[in-house]
Amino acid sequence: MTSAVTTDKDKSEKSSRAGYGQLLRTPGALSFVLPGFAARLPFGMLTISILLLVQHTTGSYARAGVVAAVTGISMALSAPVMGMLTDRYGQSAVLFPVVLLHGAAVGTLTALALLGAPVWALALAAVPAGASVPQVGPMVRARWAAKLEGSPLLPTAAAFESVTDEFTFVVGPVLATALCTGVHPAAGLTTEAALTVLGGLVFATRRATQPRPAGRGAGGEKHGSALSFAGLRVLIAAFLGIGAVFGGMQVSLAAFSNEIGNPGANGLLYGVFAGGNMIAGIACGAIAWKIGPRRRLLLGYAGLTVAASLLWTVDSMALLAVLGLLVGLCIAPALITGYTMIESLVPAASRTEAFTWLTGAVAFGQAAAVVVAGRLTDAYGSGAGFLVPLAATALALVTLVALRAKLAPKAPSRIVNASTAAREEQADGRGLGHRVPVAVD
Template identity: 70%
Template sequence: MASTVTDSRRPGYGQLLRTPGAWTFLLPGFFARQPFAMLTIGIVLLVQHTTDSYGTAGAVAAVTGVSMAVFAPQSGKLADRFGQRAVLLPGVLVHTASVSALTALALADAPLWALFVAAVPTGASVPQVGPMVRARWAAKLEGSPLMSTAAAFESVTDEFTFVVGPVLATALCTGIHPAAGLIAEATLTLIGGLLFAAQRRTQPAVREPSADGAGPRVSALSIPGVRVLVVAFLGIGSVFGGMQVSLTAFTEEIGNPGANGLLYGIFAAGNMLAGIACGAIAWKRGPRRPLVLGYVGLTLAASFLWAVDSVALLAVLGLLVGLCIAPALISGYTLVESLVPSTARTEAFTWLTGAVALGQAAAVTAAGQLADAHGASAGFTVPLVGTALALVTLLALRSRLAPKAGSTEAVGRIAARGASGKDHRARVTVD
């Protein structure tokens, strides 16, 4: 579909993918980020099998998520300072060993405290490939209108992994062995992570702020807008975590555990489809409004999940929930470009990814406890509460998401877009 527009035409996916050198990091990055979508569901399925408790499985997965949320920003900060390769190489090795240890302990019916001990390095060492890919785009597209298209493309890629990853992990765990999902996750992390780390030419240059007049290096979290986005992304994590556990519990209750992967795949497919649309459409307004509207729709859609008792209706609602996630994710990641200096961007992206992991961890724990005590329908209240709290925060603090007028990087980007005739105003085209 195309429409008549002004001369400032929205650059589309085709133009983005013709960026020189893009494919050299996109392909290995795609395989390296698959494990992120497999880890939580793989832990839940294995530990639930060995302990017969969703609460215990959720608690172990939650420790992994909290550990990732705590250590991911530190990984991003180190990558900004020393380079992505220097962080990835030891990270993938530690993660592979930690997942192997956690799997062996679970199969050996080890005590819960031992599973918790293994879960800490498992989460702490999760390779932050998604934020690193985004940082590579930001370095290549500095000041370009293609940056928002890249944010949409990355959201689509993330959600495609959430279509493939949970379905693959569930199929392996239910069709081959309960540990097969985590074994595949560790294998993909090792191979994909090493291949991505080998792409040195496209990794962002390590720059000291004083070299370009940007002032002393600051933490991305010191920026008020980033803190607001972190809280907002906790809500998205609550959806991922709550849906994973509650869908698993629901399909077990109805005696059709194989439907779990299908239902979660439909939920993630909705997110992916919305991401494709968001990247193709050139909106007239900036990213703050889609961020808020995405959360309004997400809260409304999540408010009906607890009352559904059929696979068909749950599939439809799951699709609607997924459709509302992408605008929020894309808008949040797009805002980082205007809020955060280039020397702290990988750290900022990892704060958001860590917030999703932390929200997911809390949701997995809460939904697991509720599902054990009151059934799957109670678990579905977790996404509603998480998104509602995030929406209230956004509405109250949305003014902090505007870049400071004196920001030299923001001014430079605005000037570059204006000079190229590609300002975001009055654009309604689909590429």
Template identity: 70%
Template sequence: MASTVTSERRPGYGQLLRTPGALTFLLPGFAARQPFAMLTISIVLLVQHTTGSYGSAGAVAAVTGVSMALFAPQSGKLADRFGQRAVLLPGVLVHSASGSVLIALALAGAPLWALFVAAVPTGASVPQIGPMVRARWAAKLDGSPLMSTAAAFESVTDEFTFVIGPVLATALCTGVHPAAGLITEAALTLVGGLLFASQHHTQPQPSRADGHARVEHVSALSIPGVRVLAVSFLGIGAVFGGMQVSLTAFSEEIGNPGANGLLYGIFAAGNMLAGIACGAIAWKSAPRTRLIAGYTGLTLAASGLWAMHSAVLLGGLGLIVGLCIAPALITGYTLVESLVPASARTEAFTWLTGAVALGQAGAVTVAGRLADTHGSSAGFLVPMAGTALALVTLLSLRSRLAPRSSGRTVARSGVGHRVPVAVD
């Protein structure tokens, strides 16, 4: 196994944040990211309140997640080609409007099929702020040692939103009104998305305008490593979705619905803390090794969730699960820089984000049905199964995660990108 040392000392977060123009897109981007962490749990809590079924709530949330997974890469491809602002402006308007329709239908007691119809545009129009921020970092830091620090910083930011978002959504839905979480999500999407879109001077140069006709139509999914990463990220989505539904059901079972936000916040806090630590370490092991190690730890930790029958034990193991997610997420996003040409990176990031959403969608559906029929313990089997399948995929196809060759080209595809030599 190859082992590389890129530097003796990892550039710190302070140096990263001093990058010219960084704060102008980070601050509005943070506000616009909150809805991603609030959407699924807000739908689950609203629909479960109006229908009385976790299965129905999970199914509506799943339709939203599948729609996002299918449309997010197309959004990323359009952003790469025409610019992020051109995609964001109509997207946030559609999302806010369709989310409002979903709220109205749920409160009116509309049939499940009507909720499914409203859920499609709600999910399809979720703004891909995280991938767009990562693409801006990649454009500013291409080839810089700060890129690994930026990947860690983005993971920390994502997980910080997953600390705040579910707790805020749960508090609003249980303490104010069942629809309050989704109303807040739609409002943050609109305001945060428009503010982020206004920072057009920091967005990557659209490939349509760079004059490289042979590069602009390269699809990120045509790269084998991206496909492997996307499949592995389904497992992370299974953890997020399975935890959200199963923790909600567990909190109901113990007679303390408000505990859901706290338990999920502990899980997300572990993820955030691990992300901070990962960003401070100058790794000597190869990225593929770290990725597999992260998934191994995640699978082992998730395998014990179903057996936890007290809030204290569940919170403790949930913290460990969260600690294992960040290394896998950070390494996966970092690998994109070495696998994908700059003209397709936003699309690549959205494939990974979409895979998380798709895994989450499947997980909330299956975990919801299991929780309805067999209780919350059965729902916790979903994260275990999802992470195990992801780990098997990585172990089987790890050679496809070799970076693009920087020195020699073996062959060229019909669209002009390099096909790398796989080197272990």
């Protein structure tokens, strides 16, 4: 009888792991999830809004790509710094000044573009606009990690956050495109700045669910950078490839829509692509995986490479939508798996920084792809631009295959951190290995 009761309990616990409803019923969760979403939505609007505005004022995708790329690179370089400051001083202390700076920087960039400023001036203004993008996504993930420490719902939270990210990439570009093409070329950036400031300030006021800053831990001891962990470095290289897919698709889909004489189709095509991403993310969070995370990561990148390999051959809007959907379906499993692996690769005291490195890698890959794809589309058409996602995902897959051993989960005692608080958290979390299925890769 005891065995039967235990089995029923185990089944109940397993079923709860995929429960999005149970996750959102976690006390205090909605207080940071909702404003966090409002503050993250602009992330999906920024690049495409800059691309469309600058292309409108200069008439060149290549020039627009340069400005968008500077924004992405600035964000990628500043994100880990913002993550380290957040781990040390707390989320509110970082968010309040950052969101206000971002609003001012985007307003300046918008004004310069409308005044017909040269590309070098726009690129210069793009530096603070990108560097001040608030890292709300990693901050939300850090709040989940702190709130659900030791809970079987933590993997579900990782999937939920990836789905939320994908949803911003569905709504953000579509909203930005609609505003830029249907209202005013600058409407996308204006809305992006307003949402960032309002959502960011509200999120920053939700102090009760913020993780304890490491700088206020016992003795105020310093902790090492998340970048010192080899597994994170491998994931960064892999996430560069995903970023390149986003950047390459944005430029190439916009160019394709112009080529067929229907610029408004860009929002629809990108929405289908990002919608596939979101659908796959929802499914991934509801699946009880029987294979290990390394194998899931490799399979995700292999599928992404195969799907991307056909994009450059397409000359039909309907077929491009189908292929874009397939590419989107392959992205979410890779993203979710990568973010979930952070828990076993990086200690808690450096986790916000680790998440920002991955977010920054996506932004950097996106920025580089926008530049390359912009030049290719200007010179050879949208088909050439679609080669960028293919090349980037193929390189990422080769990197993962070659360095997959560095992604092996570390026992809590091997995730070394200098802070006493982190060591205590790791000691408390030694039982986590019993709730995460282990599979041979």
